[in-house]
Amino acid sequence: MQSTLAADRIGRRCGSPLRWPVSLNLHSRTERIPRFINSIKCEQAFSPQACVSSGFSGPSVPADSWYASSTPIPRHVESVKIAMLEGKGRGLVATHDIALGEVVMATPPLVLVTSPLRQRPSGELVVDEILERKLYGSTWFSVLYDGSSRSSKAEFQLAPADALGNGSHSLIPEPVDVPRRAQPPEPVVVSMSAAVKALAAASATSPAKKKGFLASRSSTGRRGKGSAAVTASKGGQGSAIPEALPLPDRREQTRLAKVVKFNCFGDDTEDLAACECRGEQPRGHIGLWPEFALFNHSCAPNTTNYVIGDSMVVRACRPIRTGEEVTICYLGRPQLLPFSRRISILSDEYGFECNCxxxxxxxxxxxxxxxxxxxxxxxxxxxxxxxxxxxxxxxxxxxxxxxxxxxxxxxxxxxxxxxxxxxxxxxxxxxxxxxxxxxxxxxxxxxxxxxxxxxxxxxxxxxxxxxxxxxxxxxxxxxxxxxxxxxxxxxxxxxxxxxx
Ligand SMILES: C[S@@+](CC[C@H](N)C(=O)[O-])C[C@H]1O[C@@H](n2cnc3c(N)ncnc32)[C@H](O)[C@@H]1O
Structure with missing residues (x-):
C-alpha cells in the first residue's frame, strides 16, 4: 500500500525497472498522454463525454460531473462490505455483481500531502500531519491495520454514504453493534510552509516523533521534497475531538507511524486523463484514504485505482461477482517484476506471503x-x-x-x-x-x-x-x-x- 515508501528502496535493492524508468525514456507521461489517447480513440474527441462513454462511468455514481469540472467527488462505498478473510485479516467483498469499469469505491482522504508532478512526498509528512492536526483522535486509528494481528481483527462496518449526505465524507467507521452517525469534518488545506514550520516545531518539542517507524526510514531523502500542500480533515471525529487531546505517547506515535506505513498510498501522479478533463494540474501525492486501506493486495487485481481531485477512485477492471473479494495491487510499477521479486517485496515491505x-x-x-x-x-x-x-x-x-x-x-x-x-x-x-x-x-x-x-x-x-x-x-x-x-x-x- 505504501508504494511510495517501498518503491524508493525497491529500485535500489532489486535493480527493478525503477532504476531505468522505461516508461519515461521517450517522452514524459504527460507529454505522451494525448498522443496515445489519440491513437486509440481517433474517432472520439478527448473530452469528458468521451471518458464517460468509453467506460469511465459507473452505473451508481454520476461520474460525468467528475470530469467536467473540479467538483468534489461524492463518496461511494456501497459496492463493498468488510469481511474476515482467511490469512488476510479483513478485506472487502462485492455486495453485488460489479461490471467492468464500474466504480467500486470513491472515498476522501483523512490526510493528503501533495507535491508537484513526479515528486512523491514522504510518508513522514503524513504522520506529522496526523499528530499536528490531532487526527489521531479519529476512530480510524483504533481500527486500521498496524502490523499486529489483533488490529486486523477489529470489527466495524463502513458508514453508508446516504447517511452522510451527498458529497460528504465519513471519516468514522461504524462499530458493528453500535451504529453511529457523524457529521463530516470540513477539510482544510494548509500550505507546505506551514506544514514544515509545524514539523520543525513538533520535532523540537517531541523527540519521540523522530523515533517513529517512518522517521527511521528517512534515508530515502524524500522528506519534504519539492513544495507540497496538505489536505486534512479538521479532526477524525469532527467536532467530537477535544481541543485538549494530549499528544500520544512515544509508543502510540510509533503505532500511528505503522498505521501510516501499512495503509498509506502514494504515487508520482494523479490520473492524468482525469486531471486534463478537470483542468487540474496532476500532482504527486501521499495520503491516507482509510476506507481504501481496507483493500487487500493481489498481483492480478480485479480493480484499478487512482486519485481524482482529492478522492481515491477504485474501478473494476474485470467483472466481479457478488461475494468475491475485491482487490487492488500494492506494487505500482513493480507489479511488472518477476514473481520472485514481487514476493520478496511483499514479504519484506508489507509483511505477508502473497498467494494470489x-x-x-x-x-x-x-x-x-x-x-x-x-x-x-x-x-x-x-x-x-x-x-x-x-x-x-x-x-x-x-x-x-x-x-x-x-x-x-x-x-x-x-x-x-x-x-x-x-x-x-x-x-x-x-x-x-x-x-x-x-x-x-x-x-x-x-x-x-x-x-x-x-x-x-x-x-x-x-x-x-x-x-x-x-x-x-x-x-x-x-x-x-x-x-x-x-x-x-x-x-x-x-x-x-x-x-x-
Ligand atoms: C492495507 S492493509 C489491508 C487490510 C487488512 N487486511 C486489514 O485487516 O486491515 C494491508 C495488510 O493486509 C494484509 N494483506 C493484504 N493483502 C494480503 C494478501 N494478499 N495476503 C495476505 N495478507 C494480505 C497484510 O497484512 C498487509 O500488510
Whole structure:
C-alpha cells in the first residue's frame, strides 16, 4: 500500500525497472498522454463525454460531473462490505455483481500531502500531519491495520454514504453493534510552509516523533521534497475531538507511524486523463484514504485505482461477482517484476506471503523458465536499457541496431523455451507482462532507428504490444499487468508477439 515508501528502496535493492524508468525514456507521461489517447480513440474527441462513454462511468455514481469540472467527488462505498478473510485479516467483498469499469469505491482522504508532478512526498509528512492536526483522535486509528494481528481483527462496518449526505465524507467507521452517525469534518488545506514550520516545531518539542517507524526510514531523502500542500480533515471525529487531546505517547506515535506505513498510498501522479478533463494540474501525492486501506493486495487485481481531485477512485477492471473479494495491487510499477521479486517485496515491505492466483500460477511453473527469464530481465534493466539511453544520446544508430538484435535474440530464446516447456497460457501471459521492459526497449530502438509501422519485422510487432501497454499505463497510472495483457493479447493477438 505504501508504494511510495517501498518503491524508493525497491529500485535500489532489486535493480527493478525503477532504476531505468522505461516508461519515461521517450517522452514524459504527460507529454505522451494525448498522443496515445489519440491513437486509440481517433474517432472520439478527448473530452469528458468521451471518458464517460468509453467506460469511465459507473452505473451508481454520476461520474460525468467528475470530469467536467473540479467538483468534489461524492463518496461511494456501497459496492463493498468488510469481511474476515482467511490469512488476510479483513478485506472487502462485492455486495453485488460489479461490471467492468464500474466504480467500486470513491472515498476522501483523512490526510493528503501533495507535491508537484513526479515528486512523491514522504510518508513522514503524513504522520506529522496526523499528530499536528490531532487526527489521531479519529476512530480510524483504533481500527486500521498496524502490523499486529489483533488490529486486523477489529470489527466495524463502513458508514453508508446516504447517511452522510451527498458529497460528504465519513471519516468514522461504524462499530458493528453500535451504529453511529457523524457529521463530516470540513477539510482544510494548509500550505507546505506551514506544514514544515509545524514539523520543525513538533520535532523540537517531541523527540519521540523522530523515533517513529517512518522517521527511521528517512534515508530515502524524500522528506519534504519539492513544495507540497496538505489536505486534512479538521479532526477524525469532527467536532467530537477535544481541543485538549494530549499528544500520544512515544509508543502510540510509533503505532500511528505503522498505521501510516501499512495503509498509506502514494504515487508520482494523479490520473492524468482525469486531471486534463478537470483542468487540474496532476500532482504527486501521499495520503491516507482509510476506507481504501481496507483493500487487500493481489498481483492480478480485479480493480484499478487512482486519485481524482482529492478522492481515491477504485474501478473494476474485470467483472466481479457478488461475494468475491475485491482487490487492488500494492506494487505500482513493480507489479511488472518477476514473481520472485514481487514476493520478496511483499514479504519484506508489507509483511505477508502473497498467494494470489498469479503468484500461485507462476510459482508452479516458474522453474521451467526462471533462469533465462531472470537473466533477460537483469540484462534489459541493468545493461541494455542504460546502453540504449547512452547510444540514443550519442546518436549512435549502429549501437542501437546492435541492442535491438540482442533483445530480439533474448526473446527468441525465451519463446523457444515457452514452446518446449508447454508453459500454461496464463503463466506465459504473466511472464510476458514482466517482460514489458524488453518490449519497451524494442519499441524504443525501432523508434530511434525510424523504422516504419508497415514493416512486419519483430520489433515493430513487439512495439505494438509495448505501445498498447503504455497506453494502459498512461490512462491508469497504477498499472495493471493483466490489463496490459488483455490489451496486448486481445487487441494485437497473441501470435503477433511471437518472434518468427
Ligand atoms: C492495507 S492493509 C489491508 C487490510 C487488512 N487486511 C486489514 O485487516 O486491515 C494491508 C495488510 O493486509 C494484509 N494483506 C493484504 N493483502 C494480503 C494478501 N494478499 N495476503 C495476505 N495478507 C494480505 C497484510 O497484512 C498487509 O500488510
Amino acid at each position: 492466483t498469479r503468484c500461485m500460477a507462476e510459482q508452479a511453473h516458474f522453474d521451467k523458465v526462471a533462469d533465462v527469464y531472470l537473466e533477460l530481465f537483469e540484462d534489459v534493466n541493468e545493461k541494455l536499457g542504460p546502453a540504449f539511453l547512452e547510444a540514443r544520446a550519442a546518436g549512435d544508430l549502429e549501437a542501437i541496431g546492435e541492442l535491438q538484435r540482442e533483445v530480439q535474440s533474448w526473446l527468441r530464446r525465451l519463446y523457444g523455451l515457452f514452446r518446449k516447456t508447454l508453459l500454461a497460457p496464463d503463466v506465459r501471459h504473466y511472464v510476458i507482462a514482466s517482460l514489458y521492459d524488453a518490449y519497451d526497449l524494442l519499441f524504443s530502438c525501432a523508434a530511434a532507428l525510424g523504422q516504419g509501422e508497415d514493416s512486419s519485422s519483430l520489433q515493430v510487432r513487439a512495439s505494438e504490444g509495448a505501445r498498447l501497454s503504455r497506453l494502459i499505463i498512461n490512462s491508469a497510472p497504477r498499472l495493471l499487468a493483466h490489463a496490459i495483457l488483455q490489451g496486448v493479447f486481445e487487441l494485437s493477438g497473441d501470435k503477433e508477439m511471437l518472434p518468427r
